[in-house]
Amino acid sequence: MDRLTEMEAFATVVDQGGFTDAAKKMGISKSAVSKHVSSLEARLGARLLNRTTRRVSPTEIGLAYYDRARRVLNDAGEADALVTSMQSAPSGLLRISVATDFGVNLLSPILGDFLLEYPDITVNMVLNNRYVELISEGFDMAIRVGELEDSSLRARKLTETTKRMIGSPAYFQKYGRPLKIDDLNEHKLLHYSNQANGNVWKITAPSGEKRQVRSNGWLTVNDGQSLLNAALAGLGIACLPSFLYADAMRQGQIEEAIPGLPVEVLGIYAVYPPGRFTQPKVRAFIDFLARRFIDKGPDNW
Template structure:
């Protein structure tokens, strides 16, 4: 016989105070309840119930076993309920963290479609460029440029973009145009103030060598659009993702600083905490973002 069914029959007899009421509770015959309990006692080699013509009560061993059995049955019920809920319609509060540039320019415009498709979900979006601890800070999903360093997180690449240095024609007129990476030390650079690793740019030399360029700058700000605006106005050179600079480049408001340099391509990822089950609201949101950005490519805008 099924061990869990035996435990359930025994625990129900104790709860109901007899076989007749236990049978009604379980929706089976009294004889079936009795067989389940007898099988359990035989398997354990112990008498769990004191049976008289008037009442049924657990023995000392039976009472101890009842406490353990009830915990097991409660856990089994919770496990069943968890799986049922995981397969249900997405609902509840979804807390997401996203970088400011991507959140303002590309995630915010598509959120309306997600909320219309899943009306039982509410979204709280935190715009920040800093690294967040998903579990300890209570975030369900984070959207970041570059794969996360924490390999324990689940990751889905949404799209890819490029990064390159841009500056305005007026800047080049006043300060000249750098010809190689080493020339940047003589120029006015515009930096993200909250960039991980400080004021360092990851540039690829024509040889394919990756260079980490660390230089001071004329301006530091924690917003990419502000850096682009500063570059357009001629304040200096900005190193930005394609989804920010693409239109300004197309319109001639900025130019590629060193065209000979290969562009750095980077992935944009959705990350979320690991677990045996992914909540429906999280799965729905990640799937939505994957579809929404599936046709975007490097330098998208």
Template structure:
């Protein structure tokens, strides 16, 4: 008999708690299910199921075998689904996690174009600056800013942005302009409040030395656009990515706080679980992001 069919019959008996219900689920006779299970036990030389007139239960060996058998059957089912998916177009629900500022300012406005191109795909987008666990939290994809070091993820670079310290002309008129990194200690610094690490700025000195600046000021908030508005209002200096400040800088609403400092360049990536089959909906979305953002997001203000 077919080994996989024997395994499926055994697992179905355990799942359904009996031969009758297992036969109904498999669409075969009760005697056929019993024959498959008996053949499996004979081949393995072990009793896998305790049979009584009232109930069916796995033996200790049967329970251990069931755990492995169920994994094999699930993998086989996924393999079948993989082939089906490879022959079909992008479809189904796509769950994505996106850094809030990038999602609001750049990804959200172009989602309509993607959905028009792929009408069989629906998108559930979570805007969050927290580091989500893609597999355990059920996400297909995440868009992240900065280098990715997680080897369990497949990453594809979308574009680059830069971070600079900015403030309004009104702020500089009132508090003066810092000339070097150490001068920041006497200024009003605005920062993200999402994580403890957000209260520390990693900046590069003209010499190339990496420096850390601990921030303190009148405002901390977990939204980059709110920090930009605070800068424009003259509340302090913020350290923001260019895709947030570029337009405001072009309009003269904010200026580079220390122009002599090198900009901190950051890559923006689409990441998805490594080692998994890339579903058509995921592949289509990543290709769309690359086409949409490659060279189009401001790399500097």
């Protein structure tokens, strides 16, 4: 007899408290259930059930075997569901956490195409600039820019972006252009307000040395587009990713502050909870992003 069927018959008898109800649950005859259990006991060489005229209960060995058997049966059920799910069209609610700058500038314009391609998926995209805990906060995935923190999350690199210090020609004409890192102390810097280290810029010198520049600046804000707008208006120097400033630089509206410095390159990743199985809706969205960003970055935006 099939080993899994024997285990299922035994576990169902324990769950239902008897052969009659187990037979109804499995949709087979009471004698067939009894035959499966007897075959299992004979194969194991142990009595798994105490049988009386009034009730059926597992023996001590039977109880221990039941715990393991139930886990095996649950895993088998999940395996069947996995195959069914992977063959079905992606569907359901997809909750995504995205940094505000990236979400507004790069994801929002293409979400319509994704929804048209997968009409059975609904998207809840949450824009914020904090590190979210995917599982505990109920997110299916997140898009993260920069170095990934050590974690158990799975990640797929979508593309890269550079990060540069930029300012407008009008600003450099009025205040002069910094020639070296130390000159930044005399300039008006535009800061992100959500940086953990405050108004401190970490910059790599031509020698490879890591330098820090601290300045109060004229403006501190938690939005990259607002910083870009301020730089375009000639209010100061901002340090921004290329996906924000690329168009303005091509049009000559902004320039690199200190062109000789090493360019910082940041990875852009889709991250999602660990596990051997990726939900079809998550896999569909990540594949969609990979296709859309295949010819993007690090400076081509």
